[in-house]
Amino acid sequence: VMAFDRVQDRLDEIVSRGAAPAGSVAQVASESDVVVTSLPNDRIFRAVALGAEGVVENARRGAVLMDTSTVSATVSAEVAQAALARGVQYLRTTVSGNGVVAAAAALTVMASGPQAAYDLALPLINTIGRRAFYLGQAEEARLMKLAVNLMISVSAGMIGEALTLGRKSGLDWSKMLEVLASSQVASPMVLYKTPPLKERDFTSTMSAITQTKDVDLILDCAAQSYVPLPLTSAVRGMFQGLISMGGGEDDYIALVKHVETLSGVA
Template identity: 50%
Template sequence: MTLVHVAGVGKMGLPMAGHLQAAGHAVTVSDPSEARLQLARSQGLKVAADAGAAIGRADVVLSSLPNDAALRQVAAQVAQSARRGASYIDTSTVSQQASAEVAEVLAATGVFYLRTTVSGNNKMAEAAQLTVMASGPRAAYDAVLPLLKALGPNQFYLGEAEQARLMKLVVNLMIAQTSAMLAEALTLGRKGGLDWGDMWLVLGASAVASPIVKAKAVQLSQRDFTPTFTVGQMIKDLDLILDAGEAVHAPLAQTALTQQLMHAAMAQGDGQDDYAAIIKTVERSAGLSTEFNEKP
């Protein structure tokens, strides 16, 4: 049994903590939101009375955090409280720069730092179907691999440094671009008079029916834009992607355009919708109604 402290029990962190506990590990959790802690308690998780003390007792600290600032804050607490030989696993989507700064801070503490980014939304986290992309010390990765297997069926070790951070951005670039592709394709079809539901039936049975297209088809065929990942969150990730491209002089022209479409969706009031709401943005630009039952 491994003593695990989970910092951050949002939509991703909470189910991950639950899976680790179900796998037989002793789990405590912490979060700045009392509402999230109440939800964790209701699901049978133990809330740490003192996060620093819980980190100090843990064999493994795992975090799921919203941004660079939160990573730096939690990493500072890990550096101060964690014992030598413990492992710090961070699953957040953050910049390579912030992650490298954390690595430098932790290097002197004897804490093993693993960047273990995950691919998948909250529903996939709940179903333990995440794909884990890890980088950091290989021996530490091998030691925590049984924990990572509780999060999903696929784990990939990519290197000693920030490779997992970059790989997550590569994956999210393709996710963002899939939504932009769908926006243009579906708008063309509607503008030409095709039925919305018919288009989704054909797309789901065609050569372009990737797993993400099939997953989105369930909701979007009903024009349900309930978020698994919001427009605002995708803008944050696109900022990270474009910064990473700039750092290595990789031209990401299409991604920059998709970022602007996301900003348009935000400006049009769709910022809390699923990132696929850029479909509505492109429809509006073509003079189409965004109401489900209206014909072009």
């Protein structure tokens, strides 16, 4: 669950006027103009969206279901069909950014679904995101999110291999990271991961298990489209190795440790 300061301020304001927290998903859906969900996987998203006590079954006609989860386009399309039948406007609003970006309400939001729903939800989107992109009427936001996460996952493997190669060849750990953060490969991801890597702090902002779930969604999507993804497939194996060695709850950038272990680096 991602909590954003500006959204929390609004919730505090509502509660201060005497509104009580809802007791169920069905109650939230029945009393809301916009329902925002952020859920970990297909199974839970389907249950919350489509269950008898879920959002679609209990929402008002014309209400907006605004989902920020990273889930498959397949289950998303299933929710879209059910929402259309019930007169619920279903908006896919996937997000990109880390915890620091989220706390600053500066996420990048990728949206797809009915244009009217996007226009209605845009003020809310702007409370969690600095930039918003409307991509189309259907599953475009889901697919764009998978493309972004593909690059993040492969970049994690690349960082692990580069740092291990340098370390085993005798380069200083801190100086390597300083150079990378000042070089042409210094993406926002590299800059965000440099400080914890300097301290070798692998506390999770996104666990290896969760990142592997996203990689599986990417590979499933690629299989449906007959797109070969050899780099992503290789990184999937790296994540599986990290998880098998007890690193599943570490941050996904702990692929560095896994490559070091394979290379005999203490």
